[in-house]
Structures are given as C-alpha cells and as structure tokens.
Amino acid sequence: MFWDITHQWKENLMENFVFYSPTYFVFGKEEETRAGHYVKRFGGKKVLIHYGGGSVIRSGLLDRVKLSLKAEGIDFVELGGVKPNPRSGLVYEGIELCRKENVDFVLAVGGGSTIDSSKAIAAGAVYDGDFWDFYQGKSVTKALPIGTILTISAAGSEGSPDSVITNEDGMYKRGATGEAFRPAFSILNPALTQTLPPFQIACGITDIMAHLFERYFTTTIEVEVTDRMIEGLLLTVIKEAPRVTEDSNNYQAQANIMWAGMMAHNNSCGVGRVQDWASHDIEHELSAIYDCAHGAGLAVVFPAWMQYNMKHDINRFAQLAVRVWGCEMDFMNPENTAKAGIAALRSFWTSIGMPSDFAGLGAKEEDIEKMAHTACYGDGRTGTIGGFVKLEEKDVAAIYRLML
Amino acid sequence: MFWDITHQWKENLMENFVFYSPTYFVFGKEEETRAGHYVKRFGGKKVLIHYGGGSVIRSGLLDRVKLSLKAEGIDFVELGGVKPNPRSGLVYEGIELCRKENVDFVLAVGGGSTIDSSKAIAAGAVYDGDFWDFYQGKSVTKALPIGTILTISAAGSEGSPDSVITNEDGMYKRGATGEAFRPAFSILNPALTQTLPPFQIACGITDIMAHLFERYFTTTIEVEVTDRMIEGLLLTVIKEAPRVTEDSNNYQAQANIMWAGMMAHNNSCGVGRVQDWASHDIEHELSAIYDCAHGAGLAVVFPAWMQYNMKHDINRFAQLAVRVWGCEMDFMNPENTAKAGIAALRSFWTSIGMPSDFAGLGAKEEDIEKMAHTACYGDGRTGTIGGFVKLEEKDVAAIYRLML
Incomplete structure (x- = not known):
C-alpha cells in the first residue's frame, strides 16, 4: 500500500524488492573450453561433474570439459544419468558422493534438469537434514558453489535462484529457492544448442x-x-x-x-x-x-x-x-x-x-x-x-x- | 567473424562476452534507513560518506544515513562538496582522507557525479600511483568496496562498472572502467527523487x-x-x-x-x-x-x-x-x-x-x-x-x- 499525492491509499503499486544476480556469465563460442579456469577462479579444487547422458558424451562436450579441468590441475568425480524432470534418487546419490569425495564445487553440464539436480546436490551436501526440506519451503542459504555449462535454452536455471525436483516418494514435483542457488558462473555457448532436435x-x-x-x-x-x-x-x-x-x-x-x-x-x-x-x-x-x-x-x-x-x-x-x-x-x-x-x-x-x-x-x-x-x-x-x-x-x- | 551454415564468413555477428553485475540492489521506499545494515553485510567498518551539498543535507537524508550507520556501530568520516561534472581536486582530497582515517568502505549519497567521484576515491585509496591513470585507460581491478544511495535516475553509475571525472589540469573529462567499480550494494528509493526540480x-x-x-x-x-x-x-x-x-x-x-x-x-x-x-x-x-x-x-x-x-x-x-x-x-x-x-x-x-x-x-x-x-x-x-x-x-x- 502507498499514500499517493491524491491522498488516497493505493494498493498494488510496485513493491519494494531486492535484486541480486551475482552470476559471472560467460557467453559465446568455445567458452566451455575454459571451464577449468572459471572453476579455479571461484575456488573449486575437487569438482563433481554432473550431467545427463548420451548427447553430452557423444558430442565430446564432456571430454572437453574434463580436459579443461585437468589443464588447471583440478581433480574431479562424475555423476551422469540425470533425466528430464530430475528425480530425488539421483540427488541423494550425488550428495553421498560429494561427502565421500570431499567435493567442494558442483559443475553442471547440461540443461535445466541437470542444473536443478546439481543445485539440489550442492545444497544437500552441506546440510545436516534431508535435502527435500528445501523443496518444502525452507530457504536455501548455503550450498557448495555451482558452475553451469548450458546445453539448451529453456529453464533459465543458469541465472536463477530456483530448482525443481521430483520426489520419487509420491511423485511430487516441487521447487526450492534461495540466493545460494545462483550459480557462481554460467557458460552459455549457443553453438552447443545447434545439435538439439x-x-x-x-x-x-x-x-x-x-x-x-x-x-x-x-x-x-x-x-x-x-x-x-x-x-x-x-x-x-x-x-x-x-x-x-x-x-x-x-x-x-x-x-x-x-x-x-x-x-x-x-x-x-x-x-x-x-x-x-x-x-x-x-x-x-x-x-x-x-x-x-x-x-x-x-x-x-x-x-x-x-x-x-x-x-x-x-x-x-x-x-x-x-x-x-x-x-x-x-x-x-x-x-x-x-x-x-x-x-x-x-x-x-x-x-x-x-x-x-x-x-x-x-x-x-x-x-x-x-x-x-x-x-x-x-x-x-x-x-x-x-x-x-x-x-x-x-x-x-x-x-x-x-x-x- | 563466424563461419555460418551458408559457408561464408560473416562479420559483425554477436560477439563473445562476459556479463557480471554482482551489485546487491535494494529498491523501494525507506530502504535508505537500512544503509548501516548493508555496509556491515559487505564488510565496512570505517566509512567515508561522500556527497554533494545542499539537498542531501536539507532533506534530512544525510542524517538518516548517519543514524543508520551509528545504529550498527559503524564509524564514519564525511566529505561533501561534489559538484556536477565531478572534479579531480575533490578526488585527491578524498583519497588522502581515506588513507589518513583508514577508511575501508566508501558510501556515495547522491547522483551520478557523487557515485563517480566515490568510485575514483575508492580506486585511488588502494593504488600507489596517480588515480588519473585509470582515466587514461588503465583497468580498475582493485578498489575499496562502494555502496550507493541514489538520489536521481540518470547516470546508471549505481549498477555500472564506469566512472567519469573531469581533470582540472586541462579540463579533460574522461571515463574509467573495471569490475571493481561495480558497487557492492545500491539503494534505490524512488521517493528520494520526488523532490528534484x-x-x-x-x-x-x-x-x-x-x-x-x-x-x-x-x-x-x-x-x-x-x-x-x-x-x-x-x-x-x-x-x-x-x-x-x-x-x-x-x-x-x-x-x-x-x-x-x-x-x-x-x-x-x-x-x-x-x-x-x-x-x-x-x-x-x-x-x-x-x-x-x-x-x-x-x-x-x-x-x-x-x-x-x-x-x-x-x-x-x-x-x-x-x-x-x-x-x-x-x-x-x-x-x-x-x-x-x-x-x-x-x-x-x-x-x-x-x-x-x-x-x-x-x-x-x-x-x-x-x-x-x-x-x-x-x-x-x-x-x-x-x-x-x-x-x-x-x-x-x-x-x-x-x-x-
């Protein structure tokens, strides 16, 4: 509500807000070959590379990313298998892997599903409870830093503070949000989307x-x-x-x-x-x-x-x-x-x-x-x-x- | 240049770029009363409040800002007198003041001129040479963190990596740019612009x-x-x-x-x-x-x-x-x-x-x-x-x- 010059209370005018989008966006051809450089810039030493399946491997993208990490001397583990409408099961698996391997950075290589799954893992890895708490309304204030290499223009998760996951226990599809979900960097190479059907x-x-x-x-x-x-x-x-x-x-x-x-x-x-x-x-x-x-x-x-x-x-x-x-x-x-x-x-x-x-x-x-x-x-x-x-x-x- | 599907080199297509705008924007009525909260959030302990003159004082804005800093236990010094088309003389004065008083945060209260002058001071205070080097093309990679409380919609300096200063030695008006010039936070209260002519x-x-x-x-x-x-x-x-x-x-x-x-x-x-x-x-x-x-x-x-x-x-x-x-x-x-x-x-x-x-x-x-x-x-x-x-x-x- 707002007291305006006509001395009437007006409702529904522009609300106060905070806008904070600190992601470092790197846009253009071949930028994915510098993934290692950016992981290093944002403090990653042990990376989880998270991805879906076939196309990222077949296109050679995953190999280019690994090469770039190796060139910077950055150690990594990997977890593939993200499906569209990403599921909680793989998230739990990713969280366990991060803890076991002392992962300090999650690198998503894929589209919205892969990025959303990566965000869930990044939050869950540093949270004592069940990561699903965040998808039932708890604000995400802490997560491992996340980097993304985008392969489809769609979800906008590369620049958003949001993530959507489907809980296999009941098949609820729910969203979580919080500043910690804004990626540290996102690499957007439009050429990577040229092979999509x-x-x-x-x-x-x-x-x-x-x-x-x-x-x-x-x-x-x-x-x-x-x-x-x-x-x-x-x-x-x-x-x-x-x-x-x-x-x-x-x-x-x-x-x-x-x-x-x-x-x-x-x-x-x-x-x-x-x-x-x-x-x-x-x-x-x-x-x-x-x-x-x-x-x-x-x-x-x-x-x-x-x-x-x-x-x-x-x-x-x-x-x-x-x-x-x-x-x-x-x-x-x-x-x-x-x-x-x-x-x-x-x-x-x-x-x-x-x-x-x-x-x-x-x-x-x-x-x-x-x-x-x-x-x-x-x-x-x-x-x-x-x-x-x-x-x-x-x-x-x-x-x-x-x-x- | 880009090799397109028609197998011709095409020039002038969209270039690779980096976009990085990490400023924390706080927008809306009365948000300036939380200036102290945001200075603290971004690590400021000893603040230089930099401003122009008359209106900021007359409107009570400067007092509200000081009150907000005091409420958070933040110490400050102040330097007024910024004029439109801000001058190098006041920048040198600000740099000296920052060094003498061990200032670690510059808070601009005003419009584009005040913000640009604050940026120049913030860079100069942590630079061994003459701050004017930055206005002759040297990239600004290091500066004290900057906060802004905007009083006029115009220059866009509240969200930009740029600053323009007039060198009184020759009256050259020149710009400098660099990531360190993006403010840590910017408070945008449209009500503050309602008193402008x-x-x-x-x-x-x-x-x-x-x-x-x-x-x-x-x-x-x-x-x-x-x-x-x-x-x-x-x-x-x-x-x-x-x-x-x-x-x-x-x-x-x-x-x-x-x-x-x-x-x-x-x-x-x-x-x-x-x-x-x-x-x-x-x-x-x-x-x-x-x-x-x-x-x-x-x-x-x-x-x-x-x-x-x-x-x-x-x-x-x-x-x-x-x-x-x-x-x-x-x-x-x-x-x-x-x-x-x-x-x-x-x-x-x-x-x-x-x-x-x-x-x-x-x-x-x-x-x-x-x-x-x-x-x-x-x-x-x-x-x-x-x-x-x-x-x-x-x-x-x-x-x-x-x-x-």
Whole structure:
C-alpha cells in the first residue's frame, strides 16, 4: 500500500524488492573450453561433474570439459544419468558422493534438469537434514558453489535462484529457492544448442515464454518497465523461434534465444510485482505423472489458464495481444482483442510443433480430479495456487478440462 | 567473424562476452534507513560518506544515513562538496582522507557525479600511483568496496562498472572502467527523487535515453534480444517522462524510470554488440568547458549525431522510429522514416524542457575547432571516436556545427 499525492491509499503499486544476480556469465563460442579456469577462479579444487547422458558424451562436450579441468590441475568425480524432470534418487546419490569425495564445487553440464539436480546436490551436501526440506519451503542459504555449462535454452536455471525436483516418494514435483542457488558462473555457448532436435528446441522456447507470462500476469499496477522488458523478450523469441526450429544451425538466432532465456528468469524483468506461477504448478502435475516434457506441458496448460482467467484483467490480456502479437485493439470490446492474443499464442505454439491438448501429452481425463487436488493440497500446500488469480481445486480442475 | 551454415564468413555477428553485475540492489521506499545494515553485510567498518551539498543535507537524508550507520556501530568520516561534472581536486582530497582515517568502505549519497567521484576515491585509496591513470585507460581491478544511495535516475553509475571525472589540469573529462567499480550494494528509493526540480529530472531522463542510444547504434547485426530490450526501456521512459516532469511526486512513474535507468547502463542490454559512445565524448567537451548539465548537453548532441550518421544504416534508424516513436514505415523510402524518428526525438526532448542548440547550453561557435580536436586527440586519444561510425576531427566539427 502507498499514500499517493491524491491522498488516497493505493494498493498494488510496485513493491519494494531486492535484486541480486551475482552470476559471472560467460557467453559465446568455445567458452566451455575454459571451464577449468572459471572453476579455479571461484575456488573449486575437487569438482563433481554432473550431467545427463548420451548427447553430452557423444558430442565430446564432456571430454572437453574434463580436459579443461585437468589443464588447471583440478581433480574431479562424475555423476551422469540425470533425466528430464530430475528425480530425488539421483540427488541423494550425488550428495553421498560429494561427502565421500570431499567435493567442494558442483559443475553442471547440461540443461535445466541437470542444473536443478546439481543445485539440489550442492545444497544437500552441506546440510545436516534431508535435502527435500528445501523443496518444502525452507530457504536455501548455503550450498557448495555451482558452475553451469548450458546445453539448451529453456529453464533459465543458469541465472536463477530456483530448482525443481521430483520426489520419487509420491511423485511430487516441487521447487526450492534461495540466493545460494545462483550459480557462481554460467557458460552459455549457443553453438552447443545447434545439435538439439527441433522438438526439444521448441520445448525450450515454450518454457522461456512461460517464464515471461508467469511474471506478466500480475495484480501489481503501473509496472511499465517490467511489462516492456517482458514484451521485448517475448518478441525476441517469437521472431527467432521459427528460424531455429527450421535450422538449428542458426547461431545468431540461437544466441538471441539463449540470452533471452537467461533474462526471462534471472528476475530482472519480474522485480517489484506479484507473479502468478499457477500454470507451472498445474503443469508440474502433468510432467510428474506422465513424464512429458515440461515445455510441452506448458504449451497445453497456458492457453487454458489464460482462457479461464482472462476476465480478471481484460486490458492486460489485450495489451499483450496488441504489443506482442500485433493484434488490432478492439476499443469497443477489448475482450475480442484479448481472445485474439490467446488464439495467436495457440497458433504459434502449434506452428513450432508443440501439442495443444491432453492427448498430445498422453494425459488422461480420469486423472483430473486427483491432479487438481494434489496441485492445491499436495505436499504441504494449503488450498490455493497462483498470484494473479488465486485458484482453488475446482478452478484447477476446470482448467484441466479446457485441455481435453 | 563466424563461419555460418551458408559457408561464408560473416562479420559483425554477436560477439563473445562476459556479463557480471554482482551489485546487491535494494529498491523501494525507506530502504535508505537500512544503509548501516548493508555496509556491515559487505564488510565496512570505517566509512567515508561522500556527497554533494545542499539537498542531501536539507532533506534530512544525510542524517538518516548517519543514524543508520551509528545504529550498527559503524564509524564514519564525511566529505561533501561534489559538484556536477565531478572534479579531480575533490578526488585527491578524498583519497588522502581515506588513507589518513583508514577508511575501508566508501558510501556515495547522491547522483551520478557523487557515485563517480566515490568510485575514483575508492580506486585511488588502494593504488600507489596517480588515480588519473585509470582515466587514461588503465583497468580498475582493485578498489575499496562502494555502496550507493541514489538520489536521481540518470547516470546508471549505481549498477555500472564506469566512472567519469573531469581533470582540472586541462579540463579533460574522461571515463574509467573495471569490475571493481561495480558497487557492492545500491539503494534505490524512488521517493528520494520526488523532490528534484523538473529540469534535473528531465536531464536524468535524457541521460538514460542516451545510454540506450549509445548501445542501440551498432555495427553488430542480428542482435534482436538487445535491440528489443533497449526499445522496451526507451518506451518506458518516454511514457513516464511527462508524468514526472509534470508531477515529480508520482512515485510509480519515478520507480519505473529508476529501474529503467539502472537497466539501461548495467549493460545487460548492451552485451555482445559494438557500442558507439561518440556522442558522450562529444558532449563531454561541452560540459567540461561550459559546465552545462550532462543530460542537457546530450539532448543537443544526439540529434545532430543522428542526423550526420543516419546514412550509415538507414534501416536501423527506421527500426527505432517505427518501434519506439510509432512512426509509419515508408517502405519506398525508409530514409523518411529515419528522419521522422529523429524529429520525434527532438520534439520529445523539447517537450520536457531540454535545450536544442549551442545557445541553450551557453556554448560558442568559436570553440568548435578546439573541442573537435580535443575530442579526437586530447589526453591520449588517437584520432577517431565512436564504434558505430568512426568519426574524425572534421566529422566531429561538422556535428558541432549542426548544433548551432
């Protein structure tokens, strides 16, 4: 609340905030060959290299990273096997390995799943209790320093204080956050994303857009600077998406998307405003149960969420439609413009190969009630999700039904 | 240079870069009352409080800051008297004071001039030679930690690795840069800017826009992400400017401008691209000689620079005109659109009270040759300035003549 010049209490104006993004970002071609240099710069002597599997090995990336560590005389152990929607089991394994080997630095080589798994390990390795405490709301204030070598533009975990892990005991997918989760350094080489298949690239782009939408839909008013930054980042990925899904070798387009993906989620465009995040919660149930790609899930969830919640601020939806999708403003009936924006989003995601309904994800109607309940009450939640609109279980179920 | 899929060497694509902005930003109402808390967090035990004069004292801000330091048991000395276009004399005085009093933290309370002067002192205090070395090109790798409490949205020094000082021995105005110049923390309370006179507010807005233009005009191609971010920040300040020059008490508008001013200059929207900065060099001659406000000088310089250099990339100027000023694209003759954009910029700056020519700055035609020579050859320069177009002395003189 704020006492303004008109002598009325106004609510929902820009909130006080802290913004602290101390990650050392190294961006560009071949920078991964200097991984050892940066590990040393940030104090690492015994490194856990954490990664997924096949492509990081096949492409020779893992070998280049090891060579770079050896050249600096840095000792390391390794743990592969991270899967999309990373699981708690491997985290426990990583924590044990760090303790046994006296690891003092965690180096993630991969995408959001690998980075998130690395963050969980880095926090768990220096914590006496169960690392899952952090994913039930405990703030992460201490962790081993983390470095990342990013292989897909998507999650933004390379610059964020966040991590999402699926607990195999109940298949809860939950997030943790804290300053200690900001990587010490992140190496972003767009050339590493040139070997990705189009579907994965499109999933990444969808995730980036979702991170921007989660921040865009807010109850905070008069936040022009963050509105405009979000719109600018959306315009960037919308322009570049068809260029990279058609030709993944387009370095320039990959580079623009990669920096946009980091900026979309390090929160410089989300400061001082209420954010939503219900769509992520709704999607997490889908990817936890059906193990679909997080980006693909978001492509199904977000248009449904928009359709259901549009009425809460028609003008905000119209603003997005006009500024980002180039829709004509219908001044007599802005709702038409808002709807046109959602239709444009659906078309766009379809055009880059994203699914648009439950069938496309392998999701089942009979699971809706269970998912809606878990999203609102599972694992410590208290009945509502979302900051723009507080959704109850019945709302979440209705949104799932819009995806059939 | 980059070997692309079409098997041709392409020049001028996005460059490798490092982005490192570790400043702890604390934004919002009354945050200055926690200055002591943040000084302590970043290790300060004996502080130099550096400031300008009148308003910081009259408004009670300085007292609030001292109270906050005392409450944390932090000792301090103070040095006021910073003037706009800060001078080397006071820097030497500050360095001597730091050494004599064993100061370990410099706290700037003021605008860009105060912060820049504080940075120079912080570097000089731990350097054996003359601090001016840094302003002649030596990289700043070591300095006392710096905190800032910002009182005007303008220079962006609260988040930048830069500082500009005028050497009284010859009246050279020069910049220094280096990672050690990024403040440890910066407190941004938009309410502190509500007492500024409209002319100063408008000068600050002009400076912010100039920082964005210096980055926008580039020879690097296909840098959509930074183009769009710059455009978004320009659209923000263009919308908010009339609201704050008409009513400086508009907190929300001041807040949007304040965050835009930081983002405009911490370089997140300037990464990976050639930047220009000739207009700043051209302006620095004016403010060094006539002691005009830096923002006012930029309002005179930039349209002239644009007019002179437009021909080097008509489409980039047209893009700015369409996306930021809402000009119609003239597809038959994009030069008309480019010109319309420059005209819109002139009108905008006039509308918020900025001067538009030499007379408005108190500058004199007879000094043109001297200023053009100093801009290109003074104090170690080697004949050209600018990254978008390399300007020689005769070009700079011609640009000055366009301001008559």
